[in-house]
Amino acid sequence: MNYEPTQIFFIVFSGIILMLLMSGFIIVMVLLHRQQQLRNRQKMESLKAEYEKTMLKVEKEIQDQTLSFIGQELHDNLGQILSLTKLTLNSPDEESYSEGKRLINHAIKEVRSLSKRLNLDWxxxxxxxxxxxxxxxxxxxxxxxxxxxxxxxxxxxxxxxxxxxxxxxxxxxxxxxxxxxxxxxxxxxxxxxxxxxxxxxxxxxxxxxxxxxxxxxxxxxxxxxxxxxxxxxxxxxxxxxxxxxxxxxxxx
Missing domain, CATH: 3.30.565.10 (Histidine kinase-like ATPase, C-terminal domain)
Structure with a gap:
């Protein structure tokens, strides 16, 4: 089958146009895909930042609450134990000495318990x-x-x-x-x-x-x-x- 020059030109021109359209379509799809990737990356970074912000805030709140609790315990509990220990040890008899020793051990135990709450290991x-x-x-x-x-x-x-x-x-x-x-x-x-x-x-x-x-x-x-x-x-x-x-x- 013989094609006239105009037909050949039309076929070649149509092929070029089709290739350009396909190339343009591929480029547009690649750009859209990259934009979607960028949006996804930005979203993930935003979620990560929000998560880290939440964790820092929660940790600070619990630490503040723990410090408040420790302050109250030092005043109401440990202070009372040490005051009682002082009064007990003022008495010279052996029974008071044993009771004072028990109270000191109890105070040490309370201090250790409170020290554990100063971090979040608990x-x-x-x-x-x-x-x-x-x-x-x-x-x-x-x-x-x-x-x-x-x-x-x-x-x-x-x-x-x-x-x-x-x-x-x-x-x-x-x-x-x-x-x-x-x-x-x-x-x-x-x-x-x-x-x-x-x-x-x-x-x-x-x-x-x-x-x-x-x-x-x-x-x-x-x-x-x-x-x-x-x-x-x-x-x-x-x-x-x-x-x-x-x-x-x-x-x-």
Missing amino acids: VKEVKLQDFISGELQKIEKSGYCKTQFETDEITITLDQDKKLVLIRIIQESLNNIMKHAEPSMIVISLRQEKGTLSVTVKDNGKGFDVADKSKGMGLHNLKSRIETIGGELMLSSIIGIGTEIKLLLPFE
């Missing part, structure tokens, strides 16, 4: 169940209200950062209850369900309107924190009935 060592149980016992011993802890056998082990954030969220939830709710009962449940760790903090206090933005900043802070470690916060509250905060943390 977070790594403490079980989440034991921490929650201890916090509820403090509330009940204070006479503020009754408490209840419900838990199943938990087989997972959280890394220190996730446990630290969870501990701080639980503490803040309990603080909010004691500041605002006026309940007669606080219940915390800890469950392990289908690849998810579930922590529910519930009270039978005053409740509040969840749509009221003036009361939402603290809850927004809690939600933001749980999200930085891949979790989710769900809230429900009924005025006159109480409030429930549920924390869900997926794990492998």
Whole structure:
């Protein structure tokens, strides 16, 4: 088959146009892909920065709370033990000497216990169940209200950062209850369900309107924190009935 020169020119020209279009399409796709990669990288860097910021803030809050606790313990507990030791050792008899020695050993034990709380190693060592149980016992011993802890056998082990954030969220939830709710009962449940760790903090206090933005900043802070470690916060509250905060943390 013989082609006329105009036909050959048209075929060649069409081929060039097609190649240019395909090249342009490929270039556009490459540019779009690179832009998407850049956006993904920026998003990952933003998430990483937010995570690090959250961890620093949580660590500082817990350290500040620990220092406040230690100051109170030094004044109320250790100071009392040492004062009693001084009074006991003022008596010359052997029985007082033995009691003074026992009190000094007790004071040394208290100092060692307090020194451990000056860093965050205790977070790594403490079980989440034991921490929650201890916090509820403090509330009940204070006479503020009754408490209840419900838990199943938990087989997972959280890394220190996730446990630290969870501990701080639980503490803040309990603080909010004691500041605002006026309940007669606080219940915390800890469950392990289908690849998810579930922590529910519930009270039978005053409740509040969840749509009221003036009361939402603290809850927004809690939600933001749980999200930085891949979790989710769900809230429900009924005025006159109480409030429930549920924390869900997926794990492998």
